Amino acid sequence: MSDVALNENMPNDALPRTAPKRFLGPAAWARENLFSTWWSTAITLALAYLLIRYAVSFVDWAFVNAIWTVPYNAAGQPDASACRDNKGIGACWAIIADKHRFILFGTYPYDEHWRPLLVCMLFVGLYIVSAMRRFWNWRLAVIWAVTLTAIGILMWGGVFGLTYVPQERWGGLPITLILATFGLAFAFPLAILVALGRRSQLPAIKALCVLYVELIRGVPLISLLFMASVMFPLFLPEGINIDKLLRAQIAIILFAGAYLAEVVRGGLQALPKGQYEAADALGLSYWKKTGLIILPQALRLVIPPLVNTFIGFFKDTSLVLIIGIFDLLTAGKTALIEPQWQGFGVEVYITLGLIYFIFCFAMSQYSAGLEAEFNRHRRR
Amino acid sequence: MTTPKRHILAGAFGAAAILATALPAVAQQRPAQQPAAPAAQAQPAPAAQPQQQATAPSGSTIDAIRARGTLVCGVTTGLAGFAAPNSQGVWAGFDVDYCKAVAIALFNDANRVRYVPTTAQNRFTALQSGEVDMLARNTTWTLSRDTSLGFDFGGINFFDGQGFMVKRALNVQNARQLDGATVCVQPGTTTEQNLADWARGARIQIRPVVIERLEDNVAAYIAGRCDAYTTDVSGLASTRAVQQNPNDHVILPDVISKEPLGPLVRHGDQRFADLVRWVHFGLVAAEEFGVTSQNVQEMAQNDPRPEVQRMLGRTGGLGQMLGVDNLWMINIIRTLGNYGEMFERNLTPIGLQRGPNALWTTPGGLQYAPPFR
Numbered sequence: 042m043s044d045v046a047l048n049e050n051m052p053n054d055a056l057p058r059t060a061p062k063r064f065l066g067p068a069a070w071a072r073e074n075l076f077s078t079w080w081s082t083a084i085t086l087a088l089a090y091l092l093i094r095y096a097v098s099f100v101d102w103a104f105v106n107a108i109w110t111v112p113y114n115a116a117g118q119p120d121a122s123a124c125r126d127n128k129g130i131g132a133c134w135a136i137i138a139d140k141h142r143f144i145l146f147g148t149y150p151y152d153e154h155w156r157p158l159l160v161c162m163l164f165v166g167l168y169i170v171s172a173m174r175r176f177w178n179w180r181l182a183v184i185w186a187v188t189l190t191a192i193g194i195l196m197w198g199g200v201f202g203l204t205y206v207p208q209e210r211w212g213g214l215p216i217t218l219i220l221a222t223f224g225l226a227f228a229f230p231l232a233i234l235v236a237l238g239r240r241s242q243l244p245a246i247k248a249l250c251v252l253y254v255e256l257i258r259g260v261p262l263i264s265l266l267f268m269a270s271v272m273f274p275l276f277l278p279e280g281i282n283i284d285k286l287l288r289a290q291i292a293i294i295l296f297a298g299a300y301l302a303e304v305v306r307g308g309l310q311a312l313p314k315g316q317y318e319a320a321d322a323l324g325l326s327y328w329k330k331t332g333l334i335i336l337p338q339a340l341r342l343v344i345p346p347l348v349n350t351f352i353g354f355f356k357d358t359s360l361v362l363i364i365g366i367f368d369l370l371t372a373g374k375t376a377l378i379e380p381q382w383q384g385f386g387v388e389v390y391i392t393l394g395l396i397y398f399i400f401c402f403a404m405s406q407y408s409a410g411l412e413a414e415f416n417r418h419r420r421r
Numbered sequence: 422m423t424t425p426k427r428h429i430l431a432g433a434f435g436a437a438a439i440l441a442t443a444l445p446a447v448a449q450q451r452p453a454q455q456p457a458a459p460a461a462q463a464q465p466a467p468a469a470q471p472q473q474q475a476t477a478p479s480g481s482t483i484d485a486i487r488a489r490g491t492l493v494c495g496v497t498t499g500l501a502g503f504a505a506p507n508s509q510g511v512w513a514g515f516d517v518d519y520c521k522a523v524a525i526a527l528f529n530d531a532n533r534v535r536y537v538p539t540t541a542q543n544r545f546t547a548l549q550s551g552e553v554d555m556l557a558r559n560t561t562w563t564l565s566r567d568t569s570l571g572f573d574f575g576g577i578n579f580f581d582g583q584g585f586m587v588k589r590a591l592n593v594q595n596a597r598q599l600d601g602a603t604v605c606v607q608p609g610t611t612t613e614q615n616l617a618d619w620a621r622g623a624r625i626q627i628r629p630v631v632i633e634r635l636e637d638n639v640a641a642y643i644a645g646r647c648d649a650y651t652t653d654v655s656g657l658a659s660t661r662a663v664q665q666n667p668n669d670h671v672i673l674p675d676v677i678s679k680e681p682l683g684p685l686v687r688h689g690d691q692r693f694a695d696l697v698r699w700v701h702f703g704l705v706a707a708e709e710f711g712v713t714s715q716n717v718q719e720m721a722q723n724d725p726r727p728e729v730q731r732m733l734g735r736t737g738g739l740g741q742m743l744g745v746d747n748l749w750m751i752n753i754i755r756t757l758g759n760y761g762e763m764f765e766r767n768l769t770p771i772g773l774q775r776g777p778n779a780l781w782t783t784p785g786g787l788q789y790a791p792p793f794r
Contacts, residue, residue, distance in 0.1 A: 119508075125665060139508050148510040148536075209537050212510070271543050274550035282552050285537075365498050365538040375506060377636055378499040380771050383663045386636060 103391075106131025110138055121381040128384070136385045137392050140376040144389065147212015147367040147375075153204065156195045157215045163188055163195075164218045172407055185226075192219075208286050212367030214396070216286070220358040220368065224293040225351055231294065232301030237331060239306055250302070257299035263360055265292045270364035289361050297354050304346045308339035341415045348408035352401045369393060482686070482693040483527070483744055486554055491533045494520035495553035498538040500635075501659050502771040503559050512536045515767040516557040518757050519578060519684050522700045523555065526749040531756050541610055545570055548687060555697060559653075559682040561611050571688040575697030578683050578760075580777040580787050582676035583615050584654040586661060589671050591648060596675035600625040605638045605647035607631075612652055615678040653680050655773055662772030696743050702790035703750045706732055707759035709780055709790065714758040717751055732793040739793060760788065 059065070075085040108127055111119050124133035137144075146157045167188045170176050176184065196215065199205035238250035257265070269292040270285065277283070312335060320330040340347075362371035373393045377386050486492050496504040496516055504514040521531040539547050539558060547553045549571065559581075560566070562574040585604070587593045596619075606613050608631045620627040630647045632638045639660050642650035650657070654676060661670050684701070686694050707713075710729050712720050721733040731737035734747035741747055757763060764775065779786030 128665060143506065143508050143510050146510065148506045148512070151509040151511070207535055209535060210510075267542070271546045274546055274552060277550065282550065285552070362498075363540055364543055365540045367498075367538065371498070374634070374636065375499040376508075378501050378505045379507065380501045380659060380663045383501070383636070383639075383660075384665075386640070 102130070103132050107134050108132070109134050111135040119381060121385075124385065132388050133385045134388060136376070136382050136388055140382070140389070141392075143213075143376050144369070144373045144392070145213045146215070147372045148210045149212060149215075150204070150206060150210065153198075153206065156198070156203070156206075157211070157213070160192050160195050160215045161218060163192055164215075164222060167222075168403075208284055211286070213372040214369050216361075216366060217355075217358050217369040219286075220290060220293055220361065221355045223290055224297050224354060224358065227294045228297035228301055228354075231298040232305050233336065235298060235302035236305035236309060239302065240309055254299045254302055257296055258303075262292070262296050262357055263363060265296055266360060266364055268292070285364065286366060289364060289366060293354070293358065297350070300350050300354075301347065304343050304350055305339065307346065308341075308343035309335065311342050312339055344408055344412045344415070348404055352404055355401060355404070356397060369396065482554055482690045483696065486527060486693075490528075491535050492520065492524045492527060492555070493535045493537060493553045494523075495539045495544055495547050495556040495558055496520065496536050497558050498540055500559065500656075502655075502768045502773065504536075504557070513767070515579070515763060516559060516684075518763045518767065519557040519701070520555070522704065522753045522757055523684075523697055525753045525756055526696060526700055526743075526745045529746065529748075529752045541607075545572075548572065548685070551687075554693070555684055555686045557684040560685055562681045562683055562685075563611070566685075572685045573688055573691075573694040575684045575686060575694060576701040577681040577787075578701055579655065579681075581653040581655050581680035581682055583612055583651060583678040583680060584657055584676050585649045585651050585673045586642070586657045586670050587649045587673065589669050593649075593671070593673065596673050596677065597623055597625065599627065599649055601628070602648040603628045603630050603646070605630050605632055605642045605650045607635060607638055607652065608633060611678070611680070616651055619677040655768070658773050659771035667772075692744055696745065699743055700749075700753065703732060703753065703793075704757075704760040704763065705780070705788050706790040706793060707750065707754050708761040708788075709782065712754055712759060714754055714756070714762060717754045721751055728793050737794070 076082045106127065108124050108131060111121055111123055111133075113119055119135070119139050121133070121135065124135055127133065142151070142154055145161075146154050149157050167185065170184055171181060194200060194203070196211060196219075197206060197208075235250045235253060238246045239254065241247050241250070266289055269288040273288060274282065316334060316338065317330070320334040325333065359368055359370035361368050362374070367375065370393060373389045377383060377389055494517075496512060496514075499505040500514070502514055504512060504516040506512050517536065520534045520536065524534045525531050527533075537547065537553050539553070539556070544556055544558055544560065545566075548556050555575075559579065561581075562577060566572055567574060585596050585599065587599075593599065604616060604627050606616055606629050613629065613631065616627060616629060630641065632641055635652075635656070638650060638652075641647055643664070650660070652660075654672065657672050661667050661672065664670060684697050686697055706728075707717075710720075710724075710726065710732070712724075712729065712733070717733070720729060721735060724730065724733075727736070731739055733751050734740050734749065738747055740749045743749070746752070758766070761775075761780075764773075764778065775783075775786070777785060777787045779788065781787065781789040
């Protein structure tokens with residue numbers, strides 16, 4: 042109450058005034074940061090010139106001079122000669138117009154493309170729901186189970202009047218999302234267990250976890266995929282074939298698990314010893330201590346490196362191209378093989394880059410928000 | 422703050438538990454490929470035990486394919502003209518037509534094929550492990566692949582050879598002038614080794630630039646990263662045809678290797694190997710006899726030549742000897758045409774000439790089919 046009284050007694054002319062105009066606004070900011078000295082001014086001007094010059098030529102290439110459609114001949118074959126003449130002058134987005142369904146869905150039967158489309162939307166919906174905190178309880182598990190079952194039914198078919206589509210016809214974005222989602226959903230719990238095991242007092246468990254992490258981290262992902270795809274089938278008896286996608290999926294889970302385990306272990310080690318001792322003093326069992334005290338704090342600490350690893354693995358799924366699985370990147374590359382479209386790789390790669398960017402940027406933005414929210418108590 | 426945090430964990434563990442129960446559904450169920458095969462069928466690891474060859478009971482592959490209802494055919498992950506998915510995601514090409522031809526012989530249905538894309542590295546394992554029934558994946562027939570890898574080649578459907586392409590501006594006339602040149606080459610194929618072997622034999626220095634993807638190889642060559650680009654002449658021709666100015670590039674006359682390409686199957690199943698072999702011979706013979714997709718029905722009715730009558734199943738029962746319907750060749754030709762039609766449909770548009778792949782009746786042609794009797 043006392044400060045209110047103080048304010049009332051204050052004379053009007055003592056009210057805080059805003060700073061003078063020349064210290065505010067974008068002009069002042071530019072003067073401060075861009076034109077403070079003569080060499081700063083020179084660098085600013087040089088960079089602005091380059092930026093504008095390349096931005097203008099990019100806009101010219103990508104939009105102004107671009108070719109959006111090409112004529113089709115009687116046989117339904119596109120005629121890309123207009124694009125070929127325009128090469129180096131303007132982009133040929135006609136390749137995307139012609140090939141977008143192949144790039145997104147690969148060799149999935151053309152008439153059934155609504156199914157992988159629905160699968161992609163289900164995946165995005167699943168990510169959004171999983172991101173909302175009000176679903177962070179038992180309902181989330183149910184939602185995941187229902188959605189993943191629906192995704193499986195949609196992709197394979199064979200029931201409810203859907204035609205059966207074998208796995209080798211799947212391709213494009215659904216493959217990338219399946220590999221990334223399943224890979225990280227399984228790798229994360231595995232990683233937590235391995236990280237806990239590595240800090241365990243029991244020598245056998247500790248040795249096992251250290252061996253697993255060091256073994257997997259010691260080889261590149263590409264060689265794990267090779268082993269899964271080339272060597273593993275030779276050890277199986279003839280006639281038994283484990284699905285190629287599943288083999289790659291397991292390799293990715295094992296690999297991601299080892300990396301995430303080290304990230305989680307970093308969080309565990311960053312916690313002050315007092316937290317462990319306080320939990321012990323309360324008489325909590327090991328699992329209660331870990332679940333209630335240690336992990337919630339440890340995981341919060343490692344959100345940035347976790348998301349870093351997630352984003353890395355989302356993109357690493359494109360390595361499955363070496364074992365002949367048509368993920369998004371491979372489908373894009375394969376779209377370039379048709380003779381009339383050879384040489385328009387830049388357009389396809391820009392499109393693919395945009396798709397990857399949307400997913401990765403969404404992940405990083407979400408994690409930034411999550412981090413800010415969880416660390417609110419630390420802000421002074 | 423602990424409650425929401427606990428919920429993260431609960432959510433993560435819960436989701437994982439549900440996922441774990443859903444996993445077995447991911448394992449694709451597939452009928453056993455070799456129902457009657459004993460343990461002897463297991464193929465040795467490549468190069469590890471070159472001597473030990475499997476001797477499987479005959480007929481098992483065909484029976485397995487029949488039981489499954491589809492032929493599983495290994496193809497490339499995409500090579501213009503030979504096998505590539507089109508904008509609708511449907512596989513098409515010269516090799517794909519061979520898969521279709523075998524499927525028609527077995528089922529009289531070109532759609533009963535599953536195409537498994539294989540890379541240069543995993544193609545042989547896929548065939549050895551039974552993941553695919555046959556490979557139609559422009560694979561060069563070599564002694565070691567025929568023996569120690571344990572395969573049978575069903576003839577040569579495309580005679581190829583490794584050559585060089587250079588920019589016309591370089592004014593190079595033959596390959597021996599490439600001493601000291603940088604050459605773009607793809608790894609993991611016979612191409613790389615041929616280049617090294619040839620350079621040693623010709624006593625010249627070649628600096629190979631090894632780039633994994635065909636597309637990137639071409640880009641590097643066009644950008645001037647390499648003086649020359651080497652691969653099979655068929656690949657050079659198709660690359661040259663799609664350049665902005667094909668005349669800026671020259672394919673040198675030297676062919677430094679023999680690359681006979683053909684479909685292949687596992688060792689130890691002669692009946693299936695015979696079928697693949699005679700499907701190829703049938704296509705070649707059909708061209709020689711002038712049987713095309715247009716006139717096949719009429720020829721079967723009216724052609725007086727006994728060999729045509731036998732091939733088209735009017736007499737002789739040749740199909741039954743192979744274990745398929747006697748009308749097998751009629752069905753194949755009606756749908757796909759003869760060898761020449763397949764070549765024209767798939768390979769002529771990418772700029773390939775018949776060259777050595779012409780019939781033996783034309784000078785320089787090598788395609789020859791043994792008699793149908």
